[in-house]
Amino acid sequence: MTPHSPADEAPICSARGCRAPAEWALRWRNPRLHEPDRRKTWLACAAHRESLGGFLDARGFLREVVPAPGSPTLEG
Numbered sequence: 001m002t003p004h005s006p007a008d009e010a011p012i013c014s015a016r017g018c019r020a021p022a023e024w025a026l027r028w029r030n031p032r033l034h035e036p037d038r039r040k041t042w043l044a045c046a047a048h049r050e051s052l053g054g055f056l057d058a059r060g061f062l063r064e065v066v067p068a069p070g071s072p073t074l075e076g
Helices: 049-058
Strands: 024-028 040-044 062-067
Touching: 024 049, 040 049, 049 062
Parallel strands: none
Antiparallel strands: 024 040, 024 062
């Protein structure tokens, strides 16, 4: 039996309590704390993309939303 590591698992949504696979990477920064080229990332499933993005956008933190690496949004 091979040990299971977190790197083997698909990334999951950053919304509290959500265990769905991440489809989107919401890249953001707090301009009062981070340098202009710094980006932090929240991952979102399809159901939480709008709510997480809205939270960040309302504060002026959201910079871009892109498909998450390995997500089904990149296939096709």
